[in-house]
Amino acid sequence: MEIDTKGNMQTGFFTSRIDKMIGWARKYSIFQYPFVTACCGMEYMATACAHYDIDRFGAGLPRFSPRQADVLFVVGTISQKLAPVLVNVYEQMCAPKWVVAFGVCTCTGGFYDDYATVRGIDHIIPVDIYIPGCPPRPETVLQGLMLLQEKIQNQRQEV
């Protein structure tokens, strides 16, 4: 970064620290909206419960209203019939918002290459983190969550 005056450097320094602080606060208070449709829901349950305990990462409290949530977990196959519902839910969420594609069906469509399913939810909504696996093991989910936290920490924070 080019710094020409002392004043500018101070503001830049200041905003970047603020950004970091907000990011730090945001990444440990993830309110997730689980959009659970299919098999991956079983592993989502396993991740959320005592054994793997997603609460350790500050993401333990699912909000079932999209307006209160900031991370959308799309868990399971999205069919053509369900796609409009997903878009609707996504649009109701307040910014800043992130989307996690949980399981290979949401990433690429998986082996359901047919007339009924959407080949990856990134055809209809933007995605931040892809967690592959059919279904992904809970450890994979936790790694995906940590990557999301890293992304939240390092991004430019809109306030």
Next chain:
Amino acid sequence: MEKSKTLEKIVGKFSEAVIDLHSQLGYDTVIIAKSALLEVARFLKQDPELQYNYLMDLTAVDYWKRTPRFEMVYHFLSLKNKYRVRVKVPVGGAEPEVDSLTSLWPAANWYEREVYDMFGIKFKGHPDLRRILMYPEFEGHPLRKDYPIQKRQPRVGPK
């Protein structure tokens, strides 16, 4: 070939409607003409000796390039005798249509809707014949053999 009691009774009562019958792999199967379906089903259900009180499954098979093209397959179960029978009805023509069993078993309602959705076979006397698995705007019938598995149709926007 020794016939079971069920097959004997059906042949005895509906001899002119029975096209073929066999007990391949130990499962009694009778193929009957379309016009007699409702009568045979009512007989199976109400005969005091047979008592096929369960309509266990109702589906269709598309024998592409064979006339008649479709075959309705009904699986009945008698709880009292612990015995099963399969009734098949060939259906063909440009507008395949067969009698609905909803007047005998409410279970037939959704099964017939599914067959209508997947194969396009209409049911005479069905109270609410509309698509069940696909969305209403979907064109064609996906389980027909001439419907390519990967043929997608435009998604319908958020309702």
Next chain:
Amino acid sequence: MFLNIGPAHPAMHGVIQIHAELDGEIVRKADIEIGYLHRAFEKHCETGTYSQCFPYTDRLNYASPLINNFGFAAAVEKLMGLEIPERCNYIRIIMSEISRITDHLTCIGASAMELGAFSVFLYAIKAREWLYELIESVTGARLTVSYARIGGVKADLPEGFEERCQATLQKTREVLKEVDQLLTRNRIFYDRMCGVGIISADDAVDYGITGPFLRSTGIEYDVRKAFPYFLYERFAFDIPIGEHGDNYDRYLVRMEEMYQSIRIIEQALDTIPQGPTNVDSEGNVIDPDLMADLGKFGKTSGLLKNEVLIQPTLQGSEKRYHDRVRAKSKEAWLPPKEQVYSNIEALMNHFKIVMLGHGIRPPKGEAYVAVEGANGELGFYIVSDGTDRPWRVRCHPPCFPIMAALGKILVGDQVADIVPTFGSVNMIAGELDR
């Protein structure tokens, strides 16, 4: 008033939509819309070979995938007339019952959570996790197992399975006791469940309902007893039945069924036959890569005596006891690798099964085989035209008739009762919509 519940509703685990017509708090009419998870299972089965259908069957009822696996395998075996070895049948029974416990645990845990009993959900999933670990050690996967094969299972049980299984079942029993103490005589739970979501026995039969839902009305129909498959007739177990056909009876039936499943597994573990072994243990264990290399150079003498160590992604597959877990049929099974590399007959046999267009080819015909799934009778109707791909595969999903009846069951109850009633259905979208 009209109320639209779902498809994205917190209490709807699984995606369905209920259009409810309300009069104050009372539901006057309920229209159920399904199909949000239609993934063309039946169409996919028609495009693949018989063996390629197994991964799709895993994802039908994803709360108890092993039962679906075995159900499909049993249907194809019926079509081909294959005889399954005794040990394999025992393995299938043990794994089916473990699956049934996981399914019921999920159902009871989730429906208790929706009524506010969150700890029960955590306890139930804790027990399910132990069972998943057990399943993983046998099949190599937690959920999507693809463990069944036409004519057998993928691999034998791993070393020390019996002891681990018994210990896990003991722990599961304790969890069930805890759940029982928390729920069965709990005032809130009882009031929410009792007398709600009632269906009469006649209605249940007319709608074609099976499984715990039917048994809660007092009708004793269980495929395992009525049409014994695998070797269920050898085991002593009871069919729990209710009498009112309400949510509370369904809960009690499910709880008791889990105890009965444990009973079956324990009997099976006590009496599981060992059977003959295929490879004598005197040979040295060598690396499979090394063996392949030796085979390529034509050094095949003595290979038959060697016991091969497969890479341990799957614990049970290290045990090379083919005869125990496979049908004695050349049409369905790949021959042991050491024979493929050492004699021409086995090589041709391998080639015939693996090559595209050859594969497993049941004779022309049709078969309907039903197994007792966790939700009721799970039937597979397969039509074969004599080629290596099924002409038609129809899955009779146990949830489907229950969901068809749900619109009728809900009428007359209050809006808040939709949640426990729907929870007790244990709707699994994967098998409902396929």
